[in-house]
Amino acid sequence: GQQLNQSPQSxxxxxGEDVSMNCTSSSIFNTWLWYKQDPGEGPVLxxxxxxxxxxxxxxxLTAQFGIxxxxxxxxxxxxxxxxxxxxxxxxxxxxxxxxxxxxxGKGTLLTVNP
Amino acid sequence: EADIYQTPRYLVIGTGKxxxxxCSQTMGHxxxxxxxxxxxxxxxxxxxxxxVNSTEKGDLSxxxxxxxxxxxxxxxxxxxxxxxxxxxxxCASSELGTSGSLQETQYFGPGTRLLVL
Numbered sequence: 346g347q348q349l350n351q352s353p354q355s356x357x358x359x360x361g362e363d364v365s366m367n368c369t370s371s372s373i374f375n376t377w378l379w380y381k382q383d384p385g386e387g388p389v390l391x392x393x394x395x396x397x398x399x400x401x402x403x404x405x406l407t408a409q410f411g412i413x414x415x416x417x418x419x420x421x422x423x424x425x426x427x428x429x430x431x432x433x434x435x436x437x438x439x440x441x442x443x444x445x446x447x448x449x450g451k452g453t454l455l456t457v458n459p
Numbered sequence: 460e461a462d463i464y465q466t467p468r469y470l471v472i473g474t475g476k477x478x479x480x481x482c483s484q485t486m487g488h489x490x491x492x493x494x495x496x497x498x499x500x501x502x503x504x505x506x507x508x509x510x511v512n513s514t515e516k517g518d519l520s521x522x523x524x525x526x527x528x529x530x531x532x533x534x535x536x537x538x539x540x541x542x543x544x545x546x547x548x549x550c551a552s553s554e555l556g557t558s559g560s561l562q563e564t565q566y567f568g569p570g571t572r573l574l575v576l
Contacts, residue, residue, distance in 0.1 A: 431499065452501055
């Protein structure tokens with residue numbers, strides 16, 4: 346099936362630094378989703394992207410839907426300790442007929458040093 | 460904010476016990492999912508449902524079973540728990556719309572952390 350390659354696998358940064366992570370695929374996606382998972386909790390949707398080239402912000406977070414529709418990146422500016430967690434990209438893939446299910450990247454573990 | 464609930468949040472149980480993990484959502488979503496996730500690792504889809512009386516196995520083989528008798532409720536059952544079932548189980552839901560992939564924004568519950576001794 347389709348796979349999402351997410352990188353980096355982990356990041357260890359100082360508070361105040363900017364962060365960038367990305368997802369790539371060999372297949373075209375019509376939607377890109379970015380989730381954040383805090384330790385011991387379920388993933389929470391951060392940003393949803395629905396159009397190629399779309400650039401969307403949510404506070405200090407900015408995500409872009411690549412123009413080729415095969416990639417997306419997520420930037421976090423001026424990181425703070427509560428940004429710690431695992432960030433997942435996800436995109437819908439067809440699962441029989443016209444039904445879809447989400448394919449997830451393997452996640453980027455972000456650690457922020459105060 | 461998503462209204463999807465999972466109980467219990469934490470469960471420690473002995474080998475051989477039967478357990479049911481509860482998942483409910485109040486958003487009227489047709490589609491519901493169960494994922495298994497080891498700490499810090501990727502999400503693995505183990506079951507999903509497109510509506511009442513519909514259940515399908517996911518990408519990762521699981522000894523658990525699910526049922527979907529009501530739209531809002533999607534419980535997962537392990538008939539005989541084993542230490543290899545120790546993991547976090549996440550429930551999610553999404554709308555079943557006519558716009559295809561645009562309805563695939565899934566909303567997750569807080570998860571159940573299961574420890575089988």
